[in-house]
Amino acid sequence: MTTTTDPSYVDPALINPRALRLVEAFKDALARLRDEEGLTFDDLNAVTDLFQQLQKATGAPLALVAMPLYGELFQGGRDGYTPSEDVKSPTVIPGSPRIDNPGTLPMRPDEPGTPLIVSGRVLDGHGQPLAGARLEIYHAANNGNYSGLYDDGVPKYNLRGHLFTDADGHYTFTTVTPVAYADEYAMAIDSVVEAAAALGRSLYRPAHIHYEVHHPDLITPWFGEIYFKGDPVIPVDFVGSKLAHPALQADTALHENPEDIAAHGFQGPYRTMEFDFVLKTRTSPDTITPKGEKA
Structure with missing residues (x-):
């Protein structure tokens, strides 16, 4: 039996308004850094790569690194x-x-x-x-x-x-x-x-x-x-x-x-x-x- 699901459907009960606000605020902050400080995608990649190297070398959780x-x-x-x-x-x-x-x-x-x-x-x-x-x-x-x-x-x-x-x-x-x-x-x-x-x-x-x-x-x-x-x-x-x-x-x-x-x-x-x-x-x-x- 095949069940057809509307691909645009999101269960309203699962939406977290606070998470939405925080994600949007974080994106806005990144946008300001892009416009005011010249932040690039390569900059973000460089930072994440550095943290991954530290995490691998030290074994510490990524959040701690x-x-x-x-x-x-x-x-x-x-x-x-x-x-x-x-x-x-x-x-x-x-x-x-x-x-x-x-x-x-x-x-x-x-x-x-x-x-x-x-x-x-x-x-x-x-x-x-x-x-x-x-x-x-x-x-x-x-x-x-x-x-x-x-x-x-x-x-x-x-x-x-x-x-x-x-x-x-x-x-x-x-x-x-x-x-x-x-x-x-x-x-x-x-x-x-x-x-x-x-x-x-x-x-x-x-x-x-x-x-x-x-x-x-x-x-x-x-x-x-x-x-x-x-x-x-x-x-x-x-x-x-x-x-x-x-x-x-x-x-x-x-x-x-x-x-x-x-x-x-x-x-x-x-x-x-x-x-x-x-x-x-x-x-x-x-x-x-x-x-x-x-x-």
Whole structure:
């Protein structure tokens, strides 16, 4: 039996008005780039080809590879709260061990790097502490590798752990100071290196620590990276200079006093880093004035 279907028929129930608007707006934006900036079809092909090369070399999802194009647009922070990336990093590994507060991230006995003591608070929009907030914390080792992602003999949860804030919202942990790193697979692609240079960017990522913050009162969990204020790699970061929002750059200090070093049980100079998270809860105001800014 043959069924004849009208080739012009589209089920009205399947039409998504929002999708239609977004597609048209995107096409309009491309048209403006064509008319005002000389965008060509070859330009678009060059970009997509570059992303396909990166995806093939790194194995990362294409959406993640393309994130330098759009990531900073959706970062948030315009409401005064600590900007969130609202997306889980592909380098996260569930099930990290719990550490004390204060505590120390799991690390090898000979873990290379300068000791780093990180502290801060988790607060709501009224400046009140969020007690019992769970902080998932991890970062790359000195060679730029994240534990558990490579068959390199490094313990799965090296430099990974989680803790809970105390009654005053405080957290403190010790680790080693992260360093800038570049993806070796991306560095091996000549066209990627050339594209970064053409944009005046480095293929290195600034040093950073990954966090996830979870608490029952939060509207959504917080996901993101905290950077080091004054890091010279931030302005040339390939994923976009605006990605390291000023509100995501922490104050740090180097300590070299021998008595201070001995009191903390270190063998040499160490660093400290302070960072407060200000996050929106169900009872927080829609917008706040960030610390250090005038209302």
